[in-house]
Amino acid sequence: MGMSQTYDITLRIAYVYDSPAAAHRTLLRMLPRNLPEQQLLYGAVTTDPAPSFRVDDVDFFGNPVTEVTHDRRLSEIDFRFRGRVLKHAPAGGLDLSCGxxxxxxxxxxxxxxxxxxxxxxxxxxxxxxxxxxxxxxxxxxxxxxxxxxxxxxxxxxxxxxxxxxxxxxxxxxxxxxxxxxxxxxxxxxxxxxxxxxxxxxxxxxxxxxxxxxxxxxxxxxxxxxxxxxxxxxxxxxxxxxxxxxxxxxxxxxxxxxxxxxxxxxxxxxxAPARGSLRSAGSHKTTHQVDVVPV
CATH class of the missing domain: 3.10.620.30 (C8orf32 fold)
Known part of the structure; x- marks a missing residue:
């Protein structure tokens, strides 16, 4: 267990729709936090295809949130985070918690x-x-x-x-x-x-x-x-x-x-991807995660 560790991280969330979806709005929470014990060195959330509208914000709890809308029919959509994070070991030591x-x-x-x-x-x-x-x-x-x-x-x-x-x-x-x-x-x-x-x-x-x-x-x-x-x-x-x-x-x-x-x-x-869309038929979702020590 080292004092700190750097990781290259990739997250991909993909949706494939049987019947193309129209008017797609999604809230993404995929970007790692900046915290005392963790720094996002670089990285970005991207979508394929590119959105018609995008806004990046922070929610009540301080989590980065990306809101994207696609105003055309989509049979598939891909959300990705790629980046590098530095993580420090939490302070261990004595139990100073109350009873x-x-x-x-x-x-x-x-x-x-x-x-x-x-x-x-x-x-x-x-x-x-x-x-x-x-x-x-x-x-x-x-x-x-x-x-x-x-x-x-x-x-x-x-x-x-x-x-x-x-x-x-x-x-x-x-x-x-x-x-x-x-x-x-x-x-x-x-x-x-x-x-x-x-x-x-x-x-x-x-x-x-x-x-x-x-x-x-x-x-x-x-x-x-x-x-x-x-x-x-x-x-x-x-x-x-x-x-x-x-x-x-x-x-x-x-x-x-x-x-x-x-x-x-x-x-x-x-939830990493929360969407609302109009579509008939079912959809398939795949999640892929890679966290590779640098």
């Missing part, structure tokens, strides 16, 4: 409702209603004397042990509680369940979409989920520690292998 039971007190002292404020990440969100089954699982994972960080680690490890990684078990629209009951799914499902679990314990938690390196360091196994966009969890562990990122799919903390694209309350805030 799990003290989180409500520390939250109460936070007056900010800025985008990074934990208050946005505590209640139910569009894809994540409260789920008594998941809350009961979460309570069994933790004990009152744990620190917030220990509790989040415990939930992450327990979900990793309980779940079988299974790309065929779920769709992008699968409800987290259904994936939880089946104990099968992909990183999106496992992350949604972990966020629901942490929130039920009074811990603010959010969803991170991004990339995992596709070529592991020598002697280390390839991480699950590296061949598509990945998802993991950020949890607020008190005022002193702040946000910490966990990858429950791989039972690890997120580190130099993880490149952040977007942060939100759940998948609905960070």
């Amino acid at each position: 799990l039971s003290l989180l409500p007190v520390e939250l109460g002292q936070i007056r900010s409702i800025a985008p990074d404020s934990p208050h946005h990440f505590l209640g139910a969100s569009p894809r994540l209603p409260a789920a008594p089954d998941i809350a009961a699982f979460a309570r069994d994972c933790v004990s009152p004397e744990m620190s917030a960080l220990e509790a989040a680690d415990a939930v992450s490890l327990a979900l990793n042990a309980a779940f079988t990684f299974d790309p065929k078990a779920t769709e992008v629209t699968t409800k987290p509680v259904d994936a939880f009951r089946a104990r099968r799914g992909v990183c999106q499902d496992i992350s949604h369940v972990m966020i629901t679990a942490l929130r039920s314990l009074g811990m603010p938690a959010g969803y991170v979409s991004g990339f995992l390196r596709t070529i592991p360091p020598k002697g280390r196994p390839r991480l699950a989920g590296a061949d598509a966009m990945h998802a993991w969890v950020r949890a607020w562990c008190g005022a002193e520690t702040g946000w910490v990122e966990f990858d429950p799919t791989n039972a690890i903390r997120a580190g130099t292998d993880h490149v952040t694209v977007a942060i939100g309350r759940d998948y609905s805030d960070v």
